[in-house]
Amino acid sequence: MIDQILEEIRRYETIIIHRHVRPDPDALGSQGGLASLIRDNFPGKRVYIVGEETEDLRFLVRMDEIADSAYAGALVIVCDTANQERVSDSRYSCGARIIKIDHHPLVDSYGEPQWVETSASSTSEMITSIYRNHPELVLTGQAARLLFAGIVGDTGRFQFSNVTEETFLSAAELMKKPFDRQKFFDTLYQRKLAVVRLNGYVLQHFTLTDEGVGFIKLPLDLIHSFHLQSSDASTLVNCFSTTEGLKAWVLFSEEEGLIRARIRSKGPEINQLAARYHGGGHPLASGATVYSWDEADGLIADLKVLCSRT
Ligand SMILES: [Mn+2]
Numbered sequence: 001m002i003d004q005i006l007e008e009i010r011r012y013e014t015i016i017i018h019r020h021v022r023p024d025p026d027a028l029g030s031q032g033g034l035a036s037l038i039r040d041n042f043p044g045k046r047v048y049i050v051g052e053e054t055e056d057l058r059f060l061v062r063m064d065e066i067a068d069s070a071y072a073g074a075l076v077i078v079c080d081t082a083n084q085e086r087v088s089d090s091r092y093s094c095g096a097r098i099i100k101i102d103h104h105p106l107v108d109s110y111g112e113p114q115w116v117e118t119s120a121s122s123t124s125e126m127i128t129s130i131y132r133n134h135p136e137l138v139l140t141g142q143a144a145r146l147l148f149a150g151i152v153g154d155t156g157r158f159q160f161s162n163v164t165e166e167t168f169l170s171a172a173e174l175m176k177k178p179f180d181r182q183k184f185f186d187t188l189y190q191r192k193l194a195v196v197r198l199n200g201y202v203l204q205h206f207t208l209t210d211e212g213v214g215f216i217k218l219p220l221d222l223i224h225s226f227h228l229q230s231s232d233a234s235t236l237v238n239c240f241s242t243t244e245g246l247k248a249w250v251l252f253s254e255e256e257g258l259i260r261a262r263i264r265s266k267g268p269e270i271n272q273l274a275a276r277y278h279g280g281g282h283p284l285a286s287g288a289t290v291y292s293w294d295e296a297d298g299l300i301a302d303l304k305v306l307c308s309r310t
Pocket of ligand 1: 026027080103121122123154
């Protein structure tokens with residue numbers, strides 16, 4: 001599959017790389033890392049990365065602004081995005097061909113070829129494997145930093161169950177390249193004071209049920225009282241994950257007109273449940289959307305049923 005993808009990359013002059021909306025380090029790391037890998041090994045090709053930026057992760061990589069006309073005859077590669085709805089920048093379908101590179105369970109078939117490896121910790125680990133299979137390729141410190149960021153992000157610093165021997169071998173390979181790892185970690189995990197205060201609120205106020213379900217509801221007015229946006233709350237999803245007796249948990253943060261549910265688990269598989277609430281994701285880490293606090297209570301009730309079975 002890797003050779004097939006390299007072959008396609010060789011065939012196109014313009015390559016535009018997309019990833020999912022509300023990007024995380026793996027989305028940006030796989031997107032930016034792949035772009036670097038192509039630019040550094042196939043000089044002369046036009047390689048662009050597109051999608052909305054988020055303030056917190058701008059330090060990783062910046063996006064390109066391109067005209068619609070750039071898509072004419074272009075190869076589009078979509079990284080880390082299971083379904084087409086979640087692709088950032090709807091122009092992804094305007095190229096000559098789409099390739100999907102992803103590690104989420106296959107929910108939406110798009111692209112040809114589709115390279116999907118659910119056993120990979122991250123899409124960044126998959127991109128790293130291109131280099132590991134072709135050590136003759138140039139991999140710069142900047143590319144290594146992005147791919148390392150993606151692996152670190154999706155594995156919670158190498159502690160989640162998605163970590164395999166391949167994950168460490170990939171990270172070891174990336175660490176051979178020159179980038180400032182300490183500065184990277186310091187910047188990635190630095191938080192605004194207001195977020196640290198909200199973290200304190202969540203720790204004080206989350207509920208733990210007898211079934212082992214943890215949840216916290218963050219209405220918009222509460223988030224605003226901390227001078228934060230709903231998206232700022234997303235970084236707090238794991239802040240009470242070490243609580244004894246916790247099996248699965250959800251952080252609800254309200255936005256204009258909807259409530260985002262970030263669901264995590266230590267055992268019970270929660271992606272089917274997320275799919276019933278307009279979402280999806282991995283067996284132990286998913287996202288969903290509900291449209292009222294009543295619906296949020298429904299999700300919690302379903303999660304309790306799931307947890308009482310295990
Ligand atoms: Mn990912």
